[in-house]
Amino acid sequence: AGDAGRGDLVAYAAAFKGSWLYTELYQARNFGPALHKFGTFLGGAFNWLQQNLFGGRMFFTLKDKTSDHQQLAPAARFQPIAYARPDGQLTFDRLSSVFISNTAHEEEQPVHLQLLDSTKAIAINFREYASPEQRYCPAGVYEIVEESAGPRLQINASNCLHCKTCDIKDPTQNIRWVAPEGGGGPNYPNM
């Protein structure tokens, strides 16, 4: 069964490489790094040229030298942003969007979002970065709960949409996303 599983994965990778999706992503590979390297205006001009004149078929690949999570700066350097409340017409609250994603996970399974060091949730994420996982997670999985003993990170793993942002963006790479048991997760029946 193990060999069959590996064979399936090899076939999946080959099928992905032969698909329109791979071609589209490959042609757009320089988009983000160009903006990071050359700035909004020069990078924007570069992207316009590469998309419109060259159709994304550049012979080189630009790369970012630092990982996304290393770009995060301490919260003390910024002012909090006051976002308008969702109007229910064009903008929606996160939990309504989770509801329409039909996200479900098997009960009683091991939590598929794990902290490698649970003390960092408050000592680093909360105190230095104002717990960015509260804001970047599209499903409101991470919540800081104020208790008499102090703040505590609550992880509502059953709402997870499997976008893997937390796996990539956590400032100390302390959140590990593992595949949930039973094929659980979002299920958009009309897509």
Ligand code: SF4
């Ligand atoms: S994978 Fe995405 S939806 Fe799930 S907890 Fe992480 S950030 Fe939230």
